[in-house]
Amino acid sequence: MASTLLSNFTFLASFLIIISTLINPSSATIPRRLAVVQTPPTVLTYHKGSVLYGNITVNLLWYGKFSPAQKSIIIDFLKSLNNHLPPPPSAASWWQTTRRYKGGKRSIHVGKQLVDEKYSLGKLLKESNLISLASKAKGFNVISLVLTAADVGVAGFCMNRCGTHGTTRVNKGHNFAYGWVGNSATQCPGQCAWPFAQPMFGPKMPSLVAPNGDVGVDGMIINLAAVLAGTVTNPFDGGYFQGPATAPLEAVTACTGIFGSGAFPGYPGTVLTDKKTKASYNAQGVNKRKYLLPAMWDPKTSTCKTLV
Numbered sequence: 001m002a003s004t005l006l007s008n009f010t011f012l013a014s015f016l017i018i019i020s021t022l023i024n025p026s027s028a029t030i031p032r033r034l035a036v037v038q039t040p041p042t043v044l045t046y047h048k049g050s051v052l053y054g055n056i057t058v059n060l061l062w063y064g065k066f067s068p069a070q071k072s073i074i075i076d077f078l079k080s081l082n083n084h085l086p087p088p089p090s091a092a093s094w095w096q097t098t099r100r101y102k103g104g105k106r107s108i109h110v111g112k113q114l115v116d117e118k119y120s121l122g123k124l125l126k127e128s129n130l131i132s133l134a135s136k137a138k139g140f141n142v143i144s145l146v147l148t149a150a151d152v153g154v155a156g157f158c159m160n161r162c163g164t165h166g167t168t169r170v171n172k173g174h175n176f177a178y179g180w181v182g183n184s185a186t187q188c189p190g191q192c193a194w195p196f197a198q199p200m201f202g203p204k205m206p207s208l209v210a211p212n213g214d215v216g217v218d219g220m221i222i223n224l225a226a227v228l229a230g231t232v233t234n235p236f237d238g239g240y241f242q243g244p245a246t247a248p249l250e251a252v253t254a255c256t257g258i259f260g261s262g263a264f265p266g267y268p269g270t271v272l273t274d275k276k277t278k279a280s281y282n283a284q285g286v287n288k289r290k291y292l293l294p295a296m297w298d299p300k301t302s303t304c305k306t307l308v
Helices: 007-023 031-036 068-080 091-100 127-137 215-233
Strands: 054-063 106-116 142-148 163-169 175-182 296-298 303-305
Touching (some): 054 068, 054 127, 068 091, 068 106, 068 215, 091 106, 091 215, 127 142, 142 215, 163 215, 175 215
Parallel strands (some): 054 106, 054 142, 142 175
Antiparallel strands (some): 296 303
């Protein structure tokens, strides 16, 4: 069953706590104090199932209209996961945390790209439609990734997920891993492109400036990072996760909302700022790209690891 990226809804309860303290100052002096409240430790259990490792190909299906600039932001991100040339902190060093999971080295390579600009299945997709689209780009040790444009609606999008991954079998063949991420720019940037847009719930802190100048696509990078990490470490529902298999917390979703040190619900943490553009980032990639990547759970330290 597909694993769901819950984005900021994971923190709704915490947001309400913050709001209550602002209304009743006697309960706490400042919201930051809430960061020291004791919470259950994050521990992802390995359920002895298969994981993806080695050379992993990501095949892409672009559904809807993406500009060349938007495509290049995403392609450069995928290529950055194996490229150690950019100065640290780099996207490659972020991805290296996946080596600490069973299987070790995981190299991401961009495979074939399919384009469906004519919306062959319409502009409102169901899960079965995503699987149908993903099956066009399936393969062995492949992640078949469907990316939907800003004018495409997907069941559950903006309500309880910003992206998802799962596994399925087509025509009695082998199971294949697939993923989906949507562009939320016109539908719910506060939900699926936070912290580049005002959150739908909780305190209204200043939004960060998107590092590539595209709130929707820079938000997609955050969710794509979560989907990729979840897919390689829990591709068939028997890998690493916390909680029920039907709604698991995975490598990145277990650390939702954390981008830098000192993060707490509603505050992404301390990140880097480009002196010229004022854009926020915590990772560098190929072609002088900058990205804001979410924390990933480190199985060696049992903590949510950030680059800065």
